[in-house]
Amino acid sequence: MFNMLNVAVQVQTTAQRTGWEGWPFTGLGSPWVAGAARLLFVLVVFIGIAWLLRVLFGPGGRLRPEEFGTEHIDERNRKKAKAKVLRQSWKDGELSDDDYEEAVKTLWKDDA
Incomplete structure (x- = not known):
């Protein structure tokens, strides 16, 4: 078992970096900036999803039935x-x- 763990560690340490390890904010400089950019990206995605659901299913939404909840x-x-x-x-x-x-x-x- 120790042998398999040792092989896994060696594979991870000797693997070549592809540039995708920090995707999508790899080259932003310090780790704090990259982390803040990731957080901002996730917030923008969630806000976009919430806005889309509001437009489609909110009051007066295109996919909301007329008699639903009014x-x-x-x-x-x-x-x-x-x-x-x-x-x-x-x-x-x-x-x-x-x-x-x-x-x-x-x-x-x-x-x-």
């Missing part, structure tokens, strides 16, 4: 519109402070 948005927009009407009625004096607070509490009760 019910809560419509409901929230309806509640916001109703809250705006209630606030305007309160500002105009049509609702008392207590009535306004009760109506807003009732409106947003399910979201708490």
